[in-house]
Amino acid sequence: MRDVILTLDDLNEAVAHFAKYDEFVIDLETVGDHRGVPIANEITWVALATYGRAIVIPMGHPNGDELISKDTWRKNKQTGEREVVPAVWSDPPRQLRPSQVWKALEPLLFSPRRKIAHSATFDLGSLAKYYGGRVPPRPFGCTLVAGWLLDENRLNGLKNLVQDRYRHKYDTENVGKCVEKHAFSTVARYAYLDAKYAWLLWRTMSGDLVEQNLSRIMSLELGVTECLLDMHQTGAYVDEDRLLELEHELVIKLEEIKTRLFRAAGKVFNVNSPQQKQDVLFGPKKTGGQGLKPLKLTDGGVKKKRAKEQLTYRDYSTDAETLEAYPENEVCHILLEYAEVDKLLSTYVYGYLGRNNQPRRIFNGRIHPQFKQTGARTGRFSCSAPNLQNVPRPGTELGTKVRSLFIAPPGHKLLVADWGQIELRVLAHYLGRGALYEGFLAGVDAHTATAALVFGVAWEDVTKEMRQVAKGLNFAIVYGAGPETVASMAGIPVSEAKRIMEVHETQFPEIYEFKRSVISTVRKRPGHDLTTLLGRKRRLPEIAASQGWLRGKGERRAVNSLIQGSSADLIKLAMVRLHRAVKAADSPIRLSLTVHDELVVICPEDMVDVGSKMLQEAMIGEEIQAWLKVPLTADVVVCDRWSDAKD
């Protein structure tokens, strides 16, 4: 019996052992520019673990165990640039070919056995490309998700969990980050321990989840895992022709803006450097600066002030809010123009195309973002490589152009659905009484209803401005913002914001009672934790801190986490429901994106009616509505480009 599998006989013998059990761990080592991206990475090691056995299967590791010469640098005589001369290793042992390994593992991977990984979305998603895009079927297990549900505040990396639970540090060299730079035996031991420990963790965490009443939310999350695996394969379609046109347009625009900027400033400087911007804006006129008064401290500046250190203009912000305070200053005006174009060009256009030596994010006309179900402590998804949860909205012309890059493939439409005011509805559900709650029951617009009460006018006399102020107010409640934030959001004086907030408190007393009650409940709980609608926990030890500012943060987080976290629960449930319905109907519609309260679906043109119904049913059907005392609404828009789905 061997742990390191180098022959077909050994592999078949090992597979026979694994086939005796109904669950196993799988862990992969990946290489290549896209090693972190399941759709595009390359697997060079597979490790498996189950009852009584763990194995590693190398299938293309380049190194033996003897390091003959290390990495060195040399100067290229022609270009003068430094080049790396890669390390030389002894030959590795003869390994199985990937095709042999994938064939032998297929009966395990595509069986109803439970496949467990430390990030099932990553490992199982990475396998799909070797099986024609087929993702292994449920059931799954995931020690990352389990660890995160058990404690969202700790580092839930495999190494951290093993160190915490077993006091064993087996990866001081960070082997997994770059396996191809390590000796064969080093990687073999590393991969073996990864799989072995993931197995041990799964066994113990499963019990912990039951004990801590987290089994139900874990089941939901494993449904999410299943859904995310298919979403990653689907991705989002991009109009690459338009993307290249937009790149051209923005590059030219940026050059033109820079020319004007340097002429207005009277000098050339690095526009992306906050330091140089401070010199230009706040420096005295005699040294060629604009001599403007700094207004707002940076975060670093606030820290220095708190520490009672000496402040200079280097501690003041050059952000958009500051620049907008000087509308008549030409330099400020042009800097604002520059910022918008530069942001869109570098983050979105260059980001997707992989300019400046970054990895390209488009594969066969599609972007495959990684939605991370453990990405946010509240329970929300985060999204990366690239982040498609912060694509500009169709507010400005350029913003519209960026969002319009996301399209339906030929013969298809996008179905874009979002919930109306989900967070306020969750809040109203928890209140169970009062104007907000009654308003939602009566089907009136929440911001308008708030404005009517705060300004003491009839519902039909609420102006746009009043509604805007009320909207800011409602955000402030959920986020725990102060009068200054409300004032700047609504474009009114701080004194006015204070007055309005006081009126708000008299008109909506139950909201303030609810907030106080959430905070005091969390503070009294031994774990300083709260539980969301569907049973997710958030632990907030800082709510008992001695420093006032930290305690305040904990209090705002408590209120926000209950609302944001419950909304996250609901969209996860909606996604699982949609995924389940699609599978049951063997429907060709595919979930593409999830953006907190919005789902984007790809649907064949001739099925948009049934597709829209399925989507709507997934988001506001009985099983969802049963969780809330107030009704939910979901709008579905059928369109060709994401930008066409405006509110």
Place this chain on the structure above:
DNA sequence: CGCGATCGCGCC
């Protein structure tokens, strides 16, 4: 050179 901190900003 790589890394982390900082600033700034896109979204809900």
Place this chain on the structure above:
DNA sequence: AAAGGGCGCGATCGCG
């Protein structure tokens, strides 16, 4: 009296 909650990413800059 005063307090924005949650993310990811690009560019710069200082450090080892």
